[in-house]
Amino acid sequence: MEIYILILIDVHEPSILKDKISLLGIPVKVTPLEVGDYIVDQIIIERKDIHDLINSVQSGRLWSQLYKMKSTEMKGFLAIIGDIPTWDWNKQSKISREKYLYYKRMLEVVKVRSYLSYNISSLVFPSNTSFVKFIEYVWNYSGRRPGLAPVPKKKTSLIEIKSDMLSCVPGIGRKLANEIAKRYSIRDLVSKGEELSNLEVLGRKLGKRGLNLFKVLNYKEDLNEERKNRGKN
DSSP states (O other): OOOOOOEEEOTTSOHHHHHHHHHTTOOEEEOOOSSOSEEETTEEEEEEEHHHHHHHHHHTHHHHHHHHHHHTTSEEEEEEESOOOOEETTTTEEOOHHHHHHHHHHHHHHHHHHHHHHOEEEEEESSHHHHHHHHHHHHHHTTTSOOOOOOOOOOOOHHHHHHHHHTTSTTOOHHHHHHHHHHOOHHHHHHHGGGGGGOEETTEEOTHHHHHHHHHHTHHHHHHHHHHHHHHO
């Protein structure tokens, strides 16, 4: 049975966002939240438009909010809505280049510090519409689809496969295994028999490592010999 996760939305969030999320068929509940603005399963999200973000940084309120989010031990996101302002609505004029660069630097600091100090990922959305799509995406995947283990890379080269086999022989490391795999086929190695100890690779004779390789390559003969001895006993 499919489980539908309820999204908790803080009462101070704009009602239009709650309505847009509901229209997507996502169950929501508007309630006072002590921390964050949205809670989806074990994910907590703080939403701030760019102007609120600037004010929160300048007052220091943002850092206390992020600290509280971190204390919940949930996965956290700081959602920043809008671009860096270029117009001062109070003065009814364009902001200066210096102030624009100041805001840009502030945004960079917020992204880095929120992650390194509070383990909160910061995401910037051009509009509330794109933020709602993000909420939908989080809702679709949170707590509903377990992560898949990475698929091991398949060996495509015969040399790689031989190297993997040879590196399992006692005394033969990866570098030596790679060189042997490049220079000899398995049939060549088997045909050399005990002479593998005299095989020179990378400027040195294999010695005892060659004998170990000989034993591994001739394990079937050893097994047959052992069976014969058991039959005699």
